[in-house]
Amino acid sequence: xxxxVYTKWRWSDxxxxxxxxxxxxxxxxxxxxxxxxxxxxxxxxxxxxHHQAVIVYSSEEVANAERSKLEEARSKSTQDNNNVxxxxxxxxxxxxxxxx
Numbered sequence: 001x002x003x004x005v006y007t008k009w010r011w012s013d014x015x016x017x018x019x020x021x022x023x024x025x026x027x028x029x030x031x032x033x034x035x036x037x038x039x040x041x042x043x044x045x046x047x048x049x050h051h052q053a054v055i056v057y058s059s060e061e062v063a064n065a066e067r068s069k070l071e072e073a074r075s076k077s078t079q080d081n082n083n084v085x086x087x088x089x090x091x092x093x094x095x096x097x098x099x100x
Contacts, residue, residue: 001060002056006053011081037062
């Protein structure tokens with residue numbers, strides 16, 4: 001069963017432009033040295049200071065194995081980008097209408 005992690009973030013200095021976000025995600029992917037565990041990562045801007053994201057994994061086991069790297073990346077991002085995690089929800093995907 002696929003597994004999802006949903007988050008909401010506040011950026012004190014404003015949500016960066018898409019090109020900066022893209023380079024941040026590429027740096028995150030580069031830390032894996034090959035296979036990237038998530039099946040999908042979606043970010044969307046709510047307003048100038050907030051964004052939300054969903055990460056989809058193939059299983060809870062994959063998500064749990066990835067957790068320490070995810071926490072490390074979040075800690076670095078918080079320090080480097082002056083952003084704060086406001087909420088997080090994790091759980092199994094019980095229905096998927098379309099393929100991501």
